[in-house]
Structures are given as structure tokens and as C-alpha cells.
Amino acid sequence: xxxxxxxxxxxxxxxxxxxxxxxxxxxxxxxxxxxxxxxxxxxxxxxxxxxxxxxxxxxxxxxxxxxxxxxxxxxxxxxxxxxxxxxxxxxxxxxxxxxxxxxxxxxxxxxxxxxxxxxxxxxxxxxxxxxxxxxxxxxxxxxxxxxxxxxxxxxxxxxxxxxxxxxxxxxxxxxxxxxxxxxxxxxxxxxxxxxxxxxxxxxxxxxxxxxxxxxxxxxxxxxxxxxxxxxxxxxxxxxxxxxxxxxxxxxxxxxxxxxxxxxxxxxxxxxxxxxxxxxxxxxxxxxxxxxxxxxxxxxxxxxxxxxxxxxxxxxxxxxxxxxxxxxxxxxxxxxxxxxxxxxxxxxxxxxxxxxxxxxxxxxxxx
Ligand SMILES: *Cc1c(COP(=O)(O)O)cnc(C)c1O
Numbered sequence: 001x002x003x004x005x006x007x008x009x010x011x012x013x014x015x016x017x018x019x020x021x022x023x024x025x026x027x028x029x030x031x032x033x034x035x036x037x038x039x040x041x042x043x044x045x046x047x048x049x050x051x052x053x054x055x056x057x058x059x060x061x062x063x064x065x066x067x068x069x070x071x072x073x074x075x076x077x078x079x080x081x082x083x084x085x086x087x088x089x090x091x092x093x094x095x096x097x098x099x100x101x102x103x104x105x106x107x108x109x110x111x112x113x114x115x116x117x118x119x120x121x122x123x124x125x126x127x128x129x130x131x132x133x134x135x136x137x138x139x140x141x142x143x144x145x146x147x148x149x150x151x152x153x154x155x156x157x158x159x160x161x162x163x164x165x166x167x168x169x170x171x172x173x174x175x176x177x178x179x180x181x182x183x184x185x186x187x188x189x190x191x192x193x194x195x196x197x198x199x200x201x202x203x204x205x206x207x208x209x210x211x212x213x214x215x216x217x218x219x220x221x222x223x224x225x226x227x228x229x230x231x232x233x234x235x236x237x238x239x240x241x242x243x244x245x246x247x248x249x250x251x252x253x254x255x256x257x258x259x260x261x262x263x264x265x266x267x268x269x270x271x272x273x274x275x276x277x278x279x280x281x282x283x284x285x286x287x288x289x290x291x292x293x294x295x296x297x298x299x300x301x302x303x304x305x306x307x308x309x310x311x312x313x314x315x316x317x318x319x320x321x322x323x324x325x326x327x328x329x330x331x332x333x334x335x336x337x338x339x340x341x342x343x344x345x346x347x348x349x350x351x352x353x354x355x356x357x358x359x360x361x362x363x364x365x366x
Contacts, residue, residue: 003058003172004242011054011235013046023050025232043220047231052202054235058171059184061204063212065219066231070167070187071096072224073201077132077163077183078105079222080214085131086110088122090146092139094165094187095334116146117278119154126158135181136165138282140320141294141330141346143168143269145278148285152180161211167191167321172245174286177206183215190321191291194237194244200226244323244351248291251357252349256293258358264307264365266343269294292320294330294346297365301342304329308345310364313352320348325357 001009012023029041038044048066055064067073074097078087087101091113101111112125116135133155137146148164155162163183164176170191176184186192188200203219205212219225226234249272256270271282272289282289297303308316314327326348331340349357 006054006057007241008239010057011050011238013050013053023047023232023235025228027228041228042223042225045228045231047228047235048226051226051231051235054238055186055202055204058238059166059204060171060175060177061184061206062208063216064202064204065216066188066226066234067201067203067219068224068226068230069199070094070185070189070201071100072222073185073187073203074165075100075104076203076215076218076222076224077134077185078109079218080211081109081131083108084110084129086112086127086129087132087134088112088114088125088130088160089134090114090116090136090139090144092142092144092339093134093136094140094167095338097165115144116151117144119147119150122151123154126154126160130158130160133160133162134165135162136167137174137285138168138271138278138290138292140168141269141292141340141344143271143276143278143290143292143294145271145276145282147281148174148176148179148181156180168290168292169286170241170245170290172242173249173288173290177204179285182206182211188234189319191241191245191248192234192238192321194241194321194323196319196322196324196326198230198233198237200230200234245288245291247351248349249288251351251354252291252293252347253289254354255347255349255357255361258361259293259295262365264298266296266298291349292346293349294344296341296343297345299343301329301331304343304345307364311360313356313360314347314350320346322348323351325350325352 026046031038052064114121135146164181167187184204186202260268270293314325330346
């Protein structure tokens with residue numbers, strides 16, 4: 001099946017007797033004991049089962065685990081490591097996961113944060129106890145691009161697992177498993193959900209190995225699982241994911257070009273721009289460049305805040321991946337320790353009419 005067909009038909013396991021066109025929501029928390037049946041909703045549920053099959057197929061993996069948030073998915077990978085393990089992670093890692101490593105796993109796991117775009121630095125960061133390398137590409141919010149295959153090769157030589165946060169690219173534009181990753185992570189809150197109304201996360205594995213057994217145990221015993229309703233809505237949203245992503249990426253490319261020629265703009269971050277340092281790598285490993293554009297205005301945080309306040313269609317809110325355009329001054333959301341420039345604005349480019357988005361931005365930058 002091609003991706004668009006899989007997205008529509010892969011998330012629909014229906015009963016042979018009633019033959020509904022769309023899989024019903026099964027709310028029951030428990031199931032009558034019989035051979036082969038599901039037992040209890042924390043362990044499995046028909047809607048979650050379908051969602052996990054769909055996610056595994058979309059990411060070309062052997063299995064998937066759905067979680068109640070992207071952070072729950074990421075933290076489950078860290079929880080599956082032996083105490084004393086060392087992680088290599090990006091210095092601009094999604095701030096919520098970076099904070100989780102530094103707070104929850106303090107004294108339990110070691111972590112070195114490096115610039116993943118510098119392969120020498122990545123290589124130097126390995127220690128005898130390095131068990132996991134984490135990449136996020138394109139990264140949030142600086143849109144840095146990491147060469148997944150190159151880092152996968154390093155990880156393999158050193159005997160570490162490579163996990164890739166694929167939230168920004170989605171399987172529509174990038175398949176980390178095909179590029180050498182062992183685990184793919186998603187915040188399904190973003191493009192999978194696509195309408196800013198579902199919180200969710202996912203992990204997909206390349207192989208059914210020992211590490212995956214540990215991850216599944218954390219999912220089921222830890223219990224940070226999504227509800228049947230959330231799983232249903234995710235399967236529903238994923239049906240339009242390929243077309244939404246095409247629209248997001250098309251709009252983002254035009255907006256990035258517009259911003260990069262504007263006098264009020266200091267710098268634009270979008271991997272689709274030839275001037276982006278990761279452009280060639282992105283062009284190699286992605287089929288398109290995604291729907292998030294970041295830019296710095298000329299001036300400080302006050303100028304950035306003023307631009308945002310003048311916009312009509314871009315909503316000043318955190319998060320990304322919805323059909324509505326969202327915008328925020330990112331450093332304000334990341335807290336005092338952030339490395340993100342204070343005048344950096346992150347845009348999740350939505351599916352409103354492109355001309356409305358461009359006009360609105362032009363007016364706000366005046
Ligand atoms: C939002 C996000 C997360 C965390 O996901 P939640 O669903 O908010 O828990 C992780 N990584 C990236 C890149 C994200 O954008």
C-alpha cells in the first residue's frame with residue numbers, strides 16, 4: 001500500500017459480522033476470559049491495537065506502543081535503560097524531555113548533551129556505558145538537521161541504540177527506521193492529531209528485541225496509556241495526515257522564502273532554504289521539509305512580542321501541528337535556562353489560505 005492508502009485503510013480493524021465502515025470505539029475496560037482475547041484495557045484495547053498497527057506500518061517498524069503523551073513515550077525509553085547507563089542527546093533536545101532526563105533521572109542515568117550536527121562531537125561523547133543515542137530532526141525550535149544514517153552508524157559501532165524523535169517530519173516526510181534508527185518517537189499531540197485536541201505519544205521499533213520487551217513492559221506496567229477515545233481520534237486524524245503534511249510544507253516553504261527577503265527579519269530557520277546549514281542532509285533524508293518555520297526579528301523580545309500581538313490568523317499559543325497556524329516567542333515557553341534566542345518566533349504554519357497567512361504576516365512586520 002502507498003502511504004495515502006495505508007493512512008486511510010490501515011487504521012480500521014472492523015468485525016466480520018456487523019461490518020461497520022469505521023471501527024467502533026470500545027470503551028470496556030475488561031474483556032470476557034477466553035483464549036486469545038484481550039484481558040484488561042491497560043494491557044490492550046481494540047482501538048489502541050489498531051492505532052499501534054497503523055503507526056508500525058507507517059514508520060516501517062515491527063511494532064508500536066501508544067502512550068498518553070509524547071513525553072510519556074520518551075520517558076519510557078529512558079526508563080527501559082539500566083541504571084548507570086549513559087545517553088547522548090542533542091543540546092537543543094525538546095525542552096520537556098531534556099528537563100525529564102535532568103530531573104527524574106538525576107543520579108540514575110548520565111547524559112551528555114551535544115550539537116548533533118557535529119559528528120566529531122557526537123563520536124567524542126561516547127563512553128563505555130553509552131547505551132542510547134537520541135536524535136531529534138528537524139529539531140524544535142531551531143530546525144537543526146541531524147544526519148540520521150551517520151549517527152546510526154556511530155551508534156551501531158559503539159553498541160548503542162539509536163532513537164529518533166520524528167515529531168516534526170512525520171512518516172510522511174521521513175522514515176528514521178529506513179535510515180538506521182532502532183526506535184522512533186512521536187508526540188502524536190502534534191501532526192498525527194493535527195487539530196490541537198488530542199494529547200498522545202508513540203514509540204515504534206525496528207525489531208522485536210529485548211529492549212523493546214522492556215519498553216512494552218514500561219508501557220503496560222507503567223500504565224501511561226492513551227484512552228480508547230484518543231486512539232480512535234488519532235486513527236481518524238491520521239487518515240488525512242499525508243494531505244495535511246503536503247499543505248503544511250507547501251505553506252511553510254513560501255512563508256520561509258517571504259521572511260528571508262524581509263527587512264524586519266534577522267534570520268530564518270527552515271531546512272527547505274538553500275541557506276540552511278542542514279539543507280543538503282535534509283534533502284537526502286526527507287521527502288519534504290515540514291511545516292515549522294522559526295525566525296528572529298530585528299530587535300529584542302519586545303519587538304517579537306509586538307509582531308505576534310498584531311497577527312490576526314496566527315494564534316499566540318504553544319504547540320504545533322494543528323490545522324490552525326500557531327505562533328509563539330519560543331524562549332518565553334522554554335524558561336530561563338533556554339539556549340533559544342529571545343527574539344526567536346516559532347511558527348507552526350497552518351492550512352488557512354496561503355495568501356491570508358502571507359498578508360497577515362506582512363502587516364504584522366510593518
Ligand atoms: C511536543 C513535543 C514533544 C512532547 O510531546 P507531548 O505530547 O507534549 O508530551 C516531544 N518532542 C517534540 C519534538 C515535540 O514537539
